[in-house]
Ligand SMILES: NC(=O)C1=CN([C@@H]2O[C@H](COP(=O)(O)OP(=O)(O)OC[C@H]3O[C@@H](n4cnc5c(N)ncnc54)[C@H](O)[C@@H]3O)[C@@H](O)[C@H]2O)C=CC1
């Protein structure tokens with residue numbers, strides 16, 4: 001079976017590399033030529049643990065190729081995965097332009113039997129629409145079936161997830177095509193769920209919406225914990241031991257970011273709204289998240305009044321650890337507010353600095369280490385729980401900063417430990433530690 005993967009972003013490249021790893025012949029195609037040139041040299045355009053090594057291994061073993069040539073990508077393919085982006089439009093609905101462009105290109109070049117597998121997250125009904133579109137535009141001799149195979153990997157652990165995912169969902173109206181795709185995936189050894197196409201599309205949105213709901217729920221509980229003097233870490237542990245609730249996705253913080261939860265929750269609200277159904281619960285989840293992303297900023301404003309001229313370090317920029325992805329990152333949301341308030345902002349992230357530069361330009365100072373970022377600052381904001389940031393001792397904050405005030409959006413440190421140092425440490429859903437000399441006046 002000759003497999004082509006279209007779109008070499010976080011999903012497409014990881015999918016292509018892992019399909020090659022389980023023994024398939026794979027060509028990865030992208031319209032972005034410079035990106036393809038990089039990959040041809042064995043360099044991954046994205047940061048994802050383990051990806052570079054696996055990519056080079058499979059290229060060397062002759063199972064993985066890259067091309068920017070459409071005819072080469074589609075002409076001989078038996079299976080074509082579409083993994084292009086489906087970003088958010090201004091009204092919150094999913095922009096399907098890239099999926100449609102890929103479908104039209106496939107129609108132009110395929111001349112035989114082929115299965116098109118849509119991996120991109122698309123609104124319910126899209127697979128059917130793409131199937132019709134291909135049928136209208138394809139060559140007479142081409143026989144093309146569309147199958148839905150949504151992706152559940154997480155950035156930062158994408159390779160691990162490909163081999164250890166909880167399930168693979170295959171939505172098809174053609175049982176023969178479904179069997180072919182199931183056989184391709186068998187070597188992953190992950191349970192396969194077969195559904196009709198619309199249910200597969202809905203599973204993807206419902207999964208992301210449910211996970212986002214868990215996060216907003218625990219964040220609301222954290223905010224109440226602060227008011228009643230409870231500790232969110234203990235509360236999350238306590239409820240997570242109930243197997244009906246489960247311990248995962250109960251980490252309170254400054255909300256969910258990334259390229260998917262924000263856009264997929266909005267797209268599902270839109271999808272429901274288009275069908276005259278108001279998804280009240282999910283609208284509340286989104287509203288809570290928008291507030292939560294600004295929580296550190298709000299707390300700093302409460303403590304200091306004005307932030308004008310304040311010297312501020314932001315540690316961690318990516319939307320979660322182990323990725324260079326800063327799309328919809330909470331860090332950017334509050335950095336823009338800090339800049340609007342004329343704070344002086346210095347930033348540091350172990351991996352995402354280049355991507356941040358493209359957005360923040362010269363509005364902030366870029367430090368080459370966490371220690372350098374903290375030097376001479378009055379306030380530190382922690383936006384991402386990188387291991388490197390979690391390992392920073394309070395003594396470093398005390399040594400580098402002037403009367404340190406730390407706002408920790410990811411509960412990286414132990415509050416009991418914070419009590420041993422002359423600093424102010426404010427985290428999420430836990431009692432504040434207010435000990436820096438300059439803060440004495442602001443104590444309760
Ligand atoms: N990022 C993630 O963790 C996950 C993403 N998804 C979904 O997968 C899809 C892809 O997401 P990402 O990989 O994050 O996107 P991305 O933005 O990282 O990559 C998309 C790639 O598609 C390429 N592209 C655009 N139009 C093209 C065309 N006509 N032909 C060939 N290539 C084209 C772009 O140049 C880019 O390299 C989205 O629908 C997303 O919702 C699903 C699960 C996880």
Ligand SMILES: O=C(O)[C@H]1O[C@H](OP(=O)(O)OP(=O)(O)OC[C@H]2O[C@@H](n3ccc(=O)[nH]c3=O)[C@H](O)[C@@H]2O)[C@H](O)[C@@H](O)[C@@H]1O
Nearest residue numbers: 151152153154155249250251253255256257258260319320
């Ligand atoms: O559709 C997608 O794109 C993907 O979206 C998420 O994956 P991802 O966004 O890569 O990362 P997550 O680990 O889910 O984290 C998302 C956001 O939620 C936040 N989060 C996560 C878990 C938690 O307990 N608390 C919390 O605040 C993270 O900090 C991060 O900002 C899902 O977990 C994947 O299953 C899905 O495939």
